[in-house]
Every structure is written in structure tokens, then in C-alpha cells.
Amino acid sequence: MNQESSAKPLKKSQLTRKMILDVAAALFSSRGYNATPLREIAAAANMKAGSLYYHFDSKEALMLEILNIGIEGIAESVKHQIACLPEGAGFSQQLEAAMVGHLKAILESGDYASTNIRNYGQVPERVREESMPVRDRYEEIWRNILENGKQEGAIADHVNIGLLRLTLFGGMNWATEWYRPEGLTIEEIAAGQAQLFLQGLSQN
Amino acid sequence: MNQESSAKPLKKSQLTRKMILDVAAALFSSRGYNATPLREIAAAANMKAGSLYYHFDSKEALMLEILNIGIEGIAESVKHQIACLPEGAGFSQQLEAAMVGHLKAILESGDYASTNIRNYGQVPERVREESMPVRDRYEEIWRNILENGKQEGAIADHVNIGLLRLTLFGGMNWATEWYRPEGLTIEEIAAGQAQLFLQGLSQN
DNA sequence: GTCTATAAGGCGATAGAC
């Protein structure tokens, strides 16, 4: 059905395309969408700016694809961590696994994932709208985990799980602003934040 | 020593200056620093772009002033909420008061404050460096609250208060991305988030 | 203090050679 089933007719073109996406994601993530000219992306990919248009229709189309790859990468990372749990794992283990998956994706493997977090607010509205379905699908994973936690009784009745989800996202996503490889490891951050949310600050 | 001690010779100029800061803060906050041309700022202030240079040396200088006003506004709001507490208020009351102050500043009164949060990462490095001392002074307030909490025993020994502070900031600041006036009120958000961090998710 | 006019350069995007 797709090109992988036959030989490899246009493989080289796909490779260049991938390289452009990679360098663009790195530049968008660190410098921002509006502050990154196409000329720099092209230079980083050893090309001239005009050549990019053979692979992408516009700067916006390039950005949209990076955003979508990023969210899907985060979703896969979260699903993978949950799948690695022993059978019958409870809510608190699921929450910590999901947090590890999210944090790993945005801090470690990350240019596509972190572009998502750091550039979403500064991207043209059209791009934001078009990437919404993919974002919604990712948030659905978290809604399910938290709703299960409430039904299990692991989350107190008075907790607003909508607010909880947004606060969890904020706490984790903000790490893209302060994380440094020489500081806390990703596992330490995930464990610390999970404990913070699960147990609160008090002694017991 | 300054102009306020004498009559009011250049008051009108100061007023225009303030107007430019106001409209620029609103535009930077909603659309972003790099995506907001000086022409739009000028138009919103009923002027032409060139006239802005009578009041500010450059776009960067304008942004720097907005960022600093923003942080100082957040700091004042936090200090005010804490000052309103009854004498001898404990850590949990102080934390909730500080959170109310921070959230009110960034969500309610906020173009200067929210410009800070939403644009810090996309601003030229020079501007970021110059605004660092003001930011550090604000963070000092939080470090003090949390260290007191630890000494009081209100924060468990195992909690990393550096990570706690960053996670609190993340949870609160992220609200600039999802807050809508028709949803939860600022007081509800602050109370909900304070409870989340103080008590955790469990039933007790 | 604000205007008009313009400098000097950057931007995304396109056309056509190779």
C-alpha cells in the first residue's frame, strides 16, 4: 500500500526530508518558530532556502508536521512506559509511568516534543488549529488514567481531575525551561514530581 | 530629586510612554514578541512607528521594561496576599496566599505579567540576561517561604524544595495557556492547586 | 512630540536553469 512494500524508489528524497525535519525541529525548539528563518534551516541541512520547497509547501506546513510528530512521539513514549508495568499495576504506578514517559519524551529524545511545548503559543493560528486533533488524542490518554484513578478511589472525591491534569502538564512541561543535563536526572525529576502529586508535602 | 518633586513639566510625555507600554504588553502577551511588529504597537497607541523612538531606544528596550514591570507586579501581588494573612499564619496559609498572588497577577491584572511567562523563551538573549536580576529577586521570595516550611516541619524531609518550587511555578504558569474567564475562577484555581500540592491526591 | 520619507536589510516564496 505504501512505499515500504515495494523496493525503494524514492528513498533518498525521503532521507533528505527527514534531515530537514530534524534540523528544523532542533532550531524551532531552541530559538523559536518566528525567530528561525528558512535560510538557517536550509544551511543546517546543507542546502539553499529555495530547495526546501521541493519537500515542503511552506514554512507552516513544515512546522505542522514537526508538531504532529512531536505529540505522537510523546504519546508513544507514555504508552510504552505503561505497557512495561507489571500486570494489575495500580493507579499510582500508572501515573508515575505516564509521567516518566512524558518527561523522557520532552527532555531526552526531544526536539520534536519540545518544539511542541515551547512553540505552540507563538505559531500561526491555522497551524495550531490543524494540530488540535492530534493533541486531543494525546490528552485522552491522560483523561483515562485519571478517571480510572478516581473510580479506583486512589484520587480523593474532592479533586477536580480536569484541573489536576492541567497542573500535571504544567509542572512537567515547565521542565523544558529549566532542565539541564548536569542537574537532576529525568528519572529523579519524574520520581520527585510523581511523589509530590501523589503524596503532597506533608510528613505522612 | 526626580520629576515628581517639582510641578509637572513632562507629564504628558510620561502618559504617552505608559500607553505605549500598555498596548505593547497586550500585543506581546497575546501574539508574541517576534510576531508583533512595531507598526502594530504604534497603531494601537494611535501613532506612527517612527514616533516610538522618541520614547524608547529600541524594540528590545521596550520589551525589557515590560518584562521588569511584569515581574515586579507579580512580586508585589504575592507580597500583598501574604501581608493580608492574620498574624502567626502557618506555612500552608502562606503557600496558598503566595499562589493566589502569583495566579492573580498572571491571569487577571496581567499583560505585563503574562508577557513575562509567555515570551521569556523567545526574546533575544541580551534581554533575557538583563532581566535576570529582577527574576532572581522574585524567586527569592518563594525560596524563603519553602525553606520556612521545611524548618517548620510542614514539608516532609524527603521533598526536594528546589524541584518543588519549579513544579509549583510550572503548574501555575501553565495556566496562562488554558485559563478562560468563563471557566474556573482564579480563586478556584488557586485553592484547587494549593490543595493538590499540600495534600496530594489521596483520600486523607 | 509626532509626522513623512526612506534607508538597509531580512523575510517567505517562486521561476527557470541545470
Add this chain to the structure above:
DNA sequence: GTCTATCGCCTTATAGAC
């Protein structure tokens, strides 16, 4: 597929009239 060349527009910033 990538290049060169360029279009048309936008940008920050400046100079000088009013």
C-alpha cells in the same frame, strides 16, 4: 532535487520637516 536569481513585501531604525 538542488541550484541561482529575484520578486514583493515586511522589518527595525534613522533623518529631518513641522
